[in-house]
Amino acid sequence: MHELSIAYSIVESAEEAARNAGVTKVKAVNLRLGKLSGVVKDALLFSFDIAAQETLLEGAKLNIEELNVIAYCPTCNENVELPSVQIFRCPVCNTPTPTLIQGKELELTSLEIDDENEQEVTNATATHS
Amino acid sequence: MQQPRILEIRHNILKKNDQLARNLRAQFQAANVCVVDLVSSPGSGKTAFLEETLRRLNQDFRVAALVGDLATENDAMRLARSGAPVKQIQTAGICHLEAEMIANNLSDWNLAELDYLFIENVGNLVCPSSYDLGENFRAVLLSVTEGEDKPLKYPTIFNSADVAIITKMDLAEAVEFDKDAAYASIQSVRPGIPILEVSSKSGAGIDAWLAFLKSEKDKAERAAAAQSSQSTNA
Numbered sequence: 001m002h003e004l005s006i007a008y009s010i011v012e013s014a015e016e017a018a019r020n021a022g023v024t025k026v027k028a029v030n031l032r033l034g035k036l037s038g039v040v041k042d043a044l045l046f047s048f049d050i051a052a053q054e055t056l057l058e059g060a061k062l063n064i065e066e067l068n069v070i071a072y073c074p075t076c077n078e079n080v081e082l083p084s085v086q087i088f089r090c091p092v093c094n095t096p097t098p099t100l101i102q103g104k105e106l107e108l109t110s111l112e113i114d115d116e117n118e119q120e121v122t123n124a125t126a127t128h129s
Numbered sequence: 130m131q132q133p134r135i136l137e138i139r140h141n142i143l144k145k146n147d148q149l150a151r152n153l154r155a156q157f158q159a160a161n162v163c164v165v166d167l168v169s170s171p172g173s174g175k176t177a178f179l180e181e182t183l184r185r186l187n188q189d190f191r192v193a194a195l196v197g198d199l200a201t202e203n204d205a206m207r208l209a210r211s212g213a214p215v216k217q218i219q220t221a222g223i224c225h226l227e228a229e230m231i232a233n234n235l236s237d238w239n240l241a242e243l244d245y246l247f248i249e250n251v252g253n254l255v256c257p258s259s260y261d262l263g264e265n266f267r268a269v270l271l272s273v274t275e276g277e278d279k280p281l282k283y284p285t286i287f288n289s290a291d292v293a294i295i296t297k298m299d300l301a302e303a304v305e306f307d308k309d310a311a312y313a314s315i316q317s318v319r320p321g322i323p324i325l326e327v328s329s330k331s332g333a334g335i336d337a338w339l340a341f342l343k344s345e346k347d348k349a350e351r352a353a354a355a356q357s358s359q360s361t362n363a
Contacts, residue, residue, distance in 0.1 A: 001226055002256035011141050017138045027290050031142075038285045052319040086281045088288070088320050096320030100288070106259070108140040112133040 006039055006106070007047035011057050011107050018056050021113075026110035028061040033084050035069050036103035069103035133333040146260055149228035149285045158353050160240035163346040164248065166262050168286060169270035170279070173301030174296040176204045177329040178270065179249055183211035185335060186342070190244040195234055197226040197251045204249065212241025214238065225256035228263060245342065254279070258286040265349050266291035271315070273306035280314040287318045292325065292341065 014029050029048075033039060042066050048062040055090050069082040073090035079101050088097050157164050169175050171301045179194060186192045196204045197218045205217035216237065218230050231248065240246070244321065248264060252327060269290035271279055274297060280287040287293065293315045299310070307327075315324055327334035 002259065005223070006142060006259075009145070013140050013142065014138070017136065017140070021136050023136065036285050036288055038255060038289075073221045085288075085318075087317050089317075096316070098320040098322075106142045108138050108142055111136040113136055113217055114133050 003039060003043035003105055004051065007044060007051035010048065010062075010108060011051045011055055014111055015056050017108075018113075019112060023111070023113050024056060025069040025114060026057050026060045026111050027062050029057065029063070029108065030063045030112070032065050032067055032105045032107045032109055033101040034067045034105035037106045041066060041070060042127055045073040049088070065109075067102055068100040071097035071103075072099040072101055074092045074099075130158050143259060143261075146228045147280045149232055150261035150263040152229055152309070153227075153231060156240065157246070157263060157265070158349070160243070161350065161353070162240050162246050163349055164246045164262075164264045164265045164344070165342070165345075166248045166250060166257075166264035167270065168250045168254070168257045168267060168290065169252060169296075170275065170283075173252070173270045173275060174329055175249050175252065175270055178205055178294070178296055178327065179247055180208055181329040181332065181335055182247065182338065183208060183213040183215075184343075185211050185339060186245060191242055192245045192247070193238055193243050194247040194249060195226075195231065196249040197230070199223070199251065208249075220251060224251055224253050225260055226250050226262060228258050231262050244346070252255040254283040254286050258289045266345055267293055268292045270294045270296050271311065272310045273301045274304050275309075277307050277310035278314050280311075280318045284318040287322075289314060290319065290322065292323045294338065295324065295326045296327045296329065298333060299331050 014026060015060065018026050033041060045062055052058050052060060059090055069077050071082055071088060071096055073080045074091060075093045075095040080092060083087065083091055090097050166178060167175050172333065183192055183194060184246060193214045194208055195216050195218055197220055198204055199222055204219045208215040216234055218234055218303045229230060236323055248262055267290045269287055271293060295311060312324060315322060325338050327335060327338055
């Protein structure tokens, strides 16, 4: 279970990006997760809430877009989506497909910021500090 | 209601590890040392396999090993019997090795004086798959006692490996190991991967593994030479 350390990395990256953009409250974090990333979605969702505590991301929602595995089929000469991560064969012609095109992604794509709350939160932070 | 503002980032979460791993790879290449990352489930025979590998290689090559465990120095003490320098990395509960842990544990050695460096990862078929350690190649071990379908249960790590090694072959008959089924599982999740069979106890198959190591080292040296002549020409 390394999802907690992954969650801390996500929070760290997202917080840095938010700070650089002058944002004080993040509403949601959007992530792309390949099915061969080695990260379990549910464990990550669980860990994220813990990692986000007492940060700009506290209470933010983690949206995970799961990406299927795409491999290159040398016979069809095109990229094909594999229906299973256990069978690296072209679903059309059954040729083995060792070349992976997509499926290992673990990428923070964007943050959703609620500008309505921005002012309010900024004030609260100012009072707090 | 106002639409939330979107702040685009596109940031690879493991970028820090990947960057450190790239630096390590460049460092290893410059020192001409071939680095092997051994991964498997706990109890599949990584330490016995590495002990035998170090003992055999130590006669003709300069070898060293880093060994990762959550706790204890037991594996380092076992491996040190081979005569090779060994360093234990205690991860204090972390279930995998990261590039930073490797970088922090190299200072005792002059890499240029080594031919091979082995990294015995923490016994775990899940988490180590996400972390590049700058290795030349990753070897995944599967023992005959584990079940032939293990690669199908843990496709991510088998897919990330460059060679699969079936260990404890001396027990194959006793546990009615179905070799064809194991090969089929491995090839299903990683088509074309080379598969070796070894017994660390009897030494069977170790010669083929040493030949594989040598060919990988030669390959890396040729690639490094080609790269340096290219940069000289440029």
